[in-house]
Amino acid sequence: GQQLNQSPQSMFIQEGEDVSMNCTSSSIFNTWLWYKQDPGEGPVLLIALYKAGELTSNGRLTAQFGITRKDSFLNISASIPSDVGIYFCAGVHGSSNTGKLIFGQGTTLQVKP
């Protein structure tokens, strides 16, 4: 099935550093969601975006809905060890009336204390 292009695939950073990851699509999306998944668990919703250009924060996390509606990014500031996990972007296609999510491939984040 269709997937979003998410990058980078993995990141290994030092505690305290900022992190940025993004998702792109060739088609328009009307919703962008960012999830975090810990090993052996289900994804947890971090941020939801509904409007082009929207910038939303959740603590140290900030995400933006791209103006073209074909991309989104997630920033994590001042990373800490518990930020370790897999981050997924997910979107609802602009023409969808089913609410089905399309997922990116995920970004694996490792934080060195």
Add this chain to the structure above:
Amino acid sequence: GAVVSQHPSWVICKSGTSVKIECRSLDFQATTMFWYRQFPKQSLMLMATSNEGSKATYEQGVEKDKFLINHASLTLSTLTVTSAHPEDSSFYICSAPDSLWGNNEQFFGPGTRLTVL
């Protein structure tokens, strides 16, 4: 956010047997639930959409007779893997949208690890 539970959290079964996985929305009603499968180090792949009061809709390539879905009530959907084989071993996750949080915000269960011997 809304809470979704799954049961069991893990199951080991013999090849050829059937396994039922439950997905419940604990504090909200869900007319629609989604079932995903996730292989190690891969993303989530949508298998089917479970619809309360009507048949489930399956994604291309997913065998409806092998993965039986029943949306028994507004808070419960079940996925039955029939005649399971080792290649069905995977992490199965359900999700449900809670309209109070926004139409497209889906909340995921904790997942069920299926191992078929």
